[in-house]
Amino acid sequence: MIPELGHFALALALALSLAQAAFGLWGAQRAAPRLMAAAAPLAAGTLLAVAAAFGCLMWSFAVNDTTVANVVQNSHSAKPLLYKLSGTWGSHEGSMVLWVLILALCGGAVASFGRNLPSALQARVLAVLGLVAVGFLAFILGTSNPFDRVWPPAADGQGLNPVLQDPGLAFHPPLLYLGYVGFSVTFAFAIAALIEGRVDAAWGRWVRPWALAAWSFLTLGIALGSWWAYYELGWGGYWFWDPVENASLLPWLAGCALLHSATVVERREALKTWTVFLALLAFGLSLLGTFLVRSGVLNSVHAFASDPTRGVFILGLLMLYIGGGFALFAWRAAAMTPTGIFAPLSREGGLILNNLLLCSIAAVVLVGTLYPMFADLLLGQKISVGPPFFNSATLPLAVPLVAAMAVGPMLPWKRARLWPALQRLWWAALGGLAALLLCLALEGQRLGPALGFAAAAWLILGALADITDRIALFSRPRAAFARARGLPRAAWGGAVAHAGMGVMILGLAGMGLATDRLALLKPGESVALAGYDYRLEALRDAPGPNFSARRATLVVTRNGRPVTVLEPERRSFPVGRMTTTEAAIHTTWLADLYTVLGDERDGGAVLRLHHNPLAPWIWLGAAIMALGGGLSLSDRRMRVAAPAPKLAPKPAQEGAAA
Amino acid sequence: MTRKRRRLYLLLLCAIGLGSATALTLSAFQDNLVFFRSPSDIAREAPGPDRAFRLGGLVESGSLERETAPDGRPAARFRVTDGASTVPVTYAGVLPDLFREGQGVVTLGKLGPDGLFRASEVLARHDESYMPPEVADALKRSGHWNPDQGAPPPAASWNTLEPERLPPGRSGG
Numbered sequence: 001m002i003p004e005l006g007h008f009a010l011a012l013a014l015a016l017s018l019a020q021a022a023f024g025l026w027g028a029q030r031a032a033p034r035l036m037a038a039a040a041p042l043a044a045g046t047l048l049a050v051a052a053a054f055g056c057l058m059w060s061f062a063v064n065d066t067t068v069a070n071v072v073q074n075s076h077s078a079k080p081l082l083y084k085l086s087g088t089w090g091s092h093e094g095s096m097v098l099w100v101l102i103l104a105l106c107g108g109a110v111a112s113f114g115r116n117l118p119s120a121l122q123a124r125v126l127a128v129l130g131l132v133a134v135g136f137l138a139f140i141l142g143t144s145n146p147f148d149r150v151w152p153p154a155a156d157g158q159g160l161n162p163v164l165q166d167p168g169l170a171f172h173p174p175l176l177y178l179g180y181v182g183f184s185v186t187f188a189f190a191i192a193a194l195i196e197g198r199v200d201a202a203w204g205r206w207v208r209p210w211a212l213a214a215w216s217f218l219t220l221g222i223a224l225g226s227w228w229a230y231y232e233l234g235w236g237g238y239w240f241w242d243p244v245e246n247a248s249l250l251p252w253l254a255g256c257a258l259l260h261s262a263t264v265v266e267r268r269e270a271l272k273t274w275t276v277f278l279a280l281l282a283f284g285l286s287l288l289g290t291f292l293v294r295s296g297v298l299n300s301v302h303a304f305a306s307d308p309t310r311g312v313f314i315l316g317l318l319m320l321y322i323g324g325g326f327a328l329f330a331w332r333a334a335a336m337t338p339t340g341i342f343a344p345l346s347r348e349g350g351l352i353l354n355n356l357l358l359c360s361i362a363a364v365v366l367v368g369t370l371y372p373m374f375a376d377l378l379l380g381q382k383i384s385v386g387p388p389f390f391n392s393a394t395l396p397l398a399v400p401l402v403a404a405m406a407v408g409p410m411l412p413w414k415r416a417r418l419w420p421a422l423q424r425l426w427w428a429a430l431g432g433l434a435a436l437l438l439c440l441a442l443e444g445q446r447l448g449p450a451l452g453f454a455a456a457a458w459l460i461l462g463a464l465a466d467i468t469d470r471i472a473l474f475s476r477p478r479a480a481f482a483r484a485r486g487l488p489r490a491a492w493g494g495a496v497a498h499a500g501m502g503v504m505i506l507g508l509a510g511m512g513l514a515t516d517r518l519a520l521l522k523p524g525e526s527v528a529l530a531g532y533d534y535r536l537e538a539l540r541d542a543p544g545p546n547f548s549a550r551r552a553t554l555v556v557t558r559n560g561r562p563v564t565v566l567e568p569e570r571r572s573f574p575v576g577r578m579t580t581t582e583a584a585i586h587t588t589w590l591a592d593l594y595t596v597l598g599d600e601r602d603g604g605a606v607l608r609l610h611h612n613p614l615a616p617w618i619w620l621g622a623a624i625m626a627l628g629g630g631l632s633l634s635d636r637r638m639r640v641a642a643p644a645p646k647l648a649p650k651p652a653q654e655g656a657a658a
Numbered sequence: 659m660t661r662k663r664r665r666l667y668l669l670l671l672c673a674i675g676l677g678s679a680t681a682l683t684l685s686a687f688q689d690n691l692v693f694f695r696s697p698s699d700i701a702r703e704a705p706g707p708d709r710a711f712r713l714g715g716l717v718e719s720g721s722l723e724r725e726t727a728p729d730g731r732p733a734a735r736f737r738v739t740d741g742a743s744t745v746p747v748t749y750a751g752v753l754p755d756l757f758r759e760g761q762g763v764v765t766l767g768k769l770g771p772d773g774l775f776r777a778s779e780v781l782a783r784h785d786e787s788y789m790p791p792e793v794a795d796a797l798k799r800s801g802h803w804n805p806d807q808g809a810p811p812p813a814a815s816w817n818t819l820e821p822e823r824l825p826p827g828r829s830g831g
Binding site for chain 1: 664679682750753755795
């Protein structure tokens with residue numbers, strides 16, 4: 001019964017979102033207040049219906065309802081409850097329902113927080129969100145129904161891939177989707193702006209918080225995924241330039257560019273066309289990511305061809321939304337006239353440089369991700385593009401980006417001179433140089449990590465210089481505290497996010513100095529790596545709840561003093577016949593001691609030991625970046641949603657709609 | 659600064675950005691594209707010793723030897739086959755959990771002048787029934803397996819059986 005209710009709720013949501021799209025678009029076009037007013041309650045209705053469907057699916061997983069095909073394929077009664085619940089979005093069908101749920105949440109948020117938006121703009125935004133929901137609900141109902149029944153019921157489920165049974169991965173998809181789908185709102189605002197042919201400061205003030213929120217969630221989601229890969233997959237790396245990872249990096253880059261250029265629209269009413277373009281691009285890349293991950297095209301272009309319905313359906317949606325969006329852009333973009341004038345060297349100019357570099361990096365990553373697919377389809381060549389390509393193609397673009405990142409916030413709007421800004425950064429530059437020389441002196445001729453440390457010092461100190469400069473810490477120290485309290489949160493947020501990037505680069509540079517060692521140890525023997533001694537104490541069997549494990553006990557000492565005991569495991573899961581490697585990690589915050597148990601031979605075990613300097617700071621840096629986004633989001637200017645400029649455009653609005 | 663001048667500067671900047679991105683991509687492609695080669699491809703035309711490529715096929719049954727290198731590092735030797743040809747591989751490292759004899763594998767490395775493939779990475783990170791698409795393709799090209807007729811036949815028989823003598827529809831593994 002419950003699964004049928006869920007199925008019905010999905011169909012209801014489809015009908016409601018169709019009405020939401022129709023009423024919103026038609027009402028705004030006809031300037032009919034009643035029709036427009038219907039869009040918001042319909043969005044709330046869609047949200048309720050999708051939430052009900054999601055709840056039904058979750059319930060089916062919680063009680064392990066083996067008459068539901070999706071539960072049978074992805075769950076098992078012996079699984080802990082957390083993983084039963086996270087199994088709701090562990091499968092293809094469930095994850096699409098989560099996708100639509102978050103989309104409906106965004107619609108609900110626009111409906112409830114957007115009451116003081118111009119009513120035509122709100123109606124159009126809700127209509128576009130409704131249209132996107134229609135497409136994806138039709139996709140779920142047509143090709144991947146999560147509530148399909150099986151009869152007779154299976155004895156038990158087939159289990160979730162044990163690699164995915166992990167708290168980090170339980171929360172990775174929801175965060176990532178909050179990011180992906182959050183860009184649907186900026187997309188909807190862009191489409192609405194194109195239909196109206198008007199972009200103003202109020203529009204920028206509305207788009208920026210959404211871009212910020214989506215970007216922050218995406219940052220957290222990517223970081224969580226990378227952290228999971230680091231500790232769970234046991235390869236000792238944190239980023240593999242895997243197509244699935246790139247699929248999430250692309251909207252992050254575009255979103256990062258978007259939230260910077262939206263600032264220019266909000267403050268200076270310039271770069272309007274470009275910002276609209278970026279909003280379309282960010283959501284387009286999110287959809288592309290969904291397509292790449294969900295169509296199976298990445299495993300093989302042939303897998304895509306063998307199960308065409310899903311892939312073709314998503315490809316169709318991608319074409320419809322992105323093609324439609326860009327066609328509208330080509331048709332209407334000329335209607336938007338920039339008003340703010342600025343010199344090339346100014347805050348605006350700096351933000352353009354940021355956009356240019358971020359988009360170039362995104363273009364390089366996009367080409368590297370898609371080229372193997374096209375080479376296979378068109379030329380019949382089996383090619384792969386690995387980390388060396390991405391490293392050598394993106395690093396030259398990242399270097400000027402990082403160099404400009406500390407200078408940009410120092411530049412005033414409209415017209416700036418470079419020299420005064422650089423003067424205020426002299427100690428950041430000095431810090432960077434010191435880090436470079438120190439690293440070269442201590443670690444020898446390792447230019448990559450040394451440059452990384454220099455960049456990290458430059459960014460962190462640059463953000464610090466920005467803040468101390470704004471609160472006049474050195475020139476008027478007495479008033480500094482009061483000034484710090486009065487400084488807008490957006491300024492704090494920007495500085496914190498830039499410093500977070502610096503912290504992340506610190507971690508990346510540290511990982512550039514990572515060392516590892518492979519050793520065959522018998523119990524009682526020991527091996528040294530990076531100043532630590534690892535002694536193998538014992539090798540034994542260790543039973544788990546739904547797996548059996550082989551565990552090595554390693555005692556780690558440094559100069560004879562005990563540091564920690566590490567117990568890496570190899571687990572084998574009888575359900576699904578899988579083996580996983582559980583790395584044991586001890587962090588001193590300055591370095592991770594990372595051990596992996598390999599196969600056993602001649603009474604000993606093969607152990608892979610990694611010494612990863614500064615590794616935790618990669619993900620902490622990402623978290624700090626997201627925190628900066630959150631701080632910026634809590635700025636008063638965003639919450640109040642700009643009452644003053646918003647009242648002015650209203651009469652013009654009615655004139656345009658009539 | 660007039661609007662026209664500004665637009666010119668912007669366009670110029672965009673052109674420089676796009677141009678440098680294109681140049682970087684192309685030059686990185688030149689050095690870093692990794693091609694996939696099956697053992698038969700190597701028998702036909704061996705890549706140079708400096709060129710890294712991916713070698714894929716089935717791990718020949720009974721070919722896996724675990725050894726310890728002179729410097730004390732554990733290493734593994736095995737042979738990768740697509741039925742028609744075989745390439746010996748050496749790898750110093752921990753073999754992945756799902757590495758099995760008779761199953762598909764993809765390795766990344768360079769071919770030495772002695773014909774020994776020195777792998778720096780061994781990928782076998784899927785479930786037991788998974789066949790890497792490149793490997794499946796290589797097996798099809800060497801005429802040893804038609805995927806429409808079920809799972810691949812056991813690898814043990816591949817070196818001894820002639821392609822046409824393989825019974826149709828036989829399922830293995």
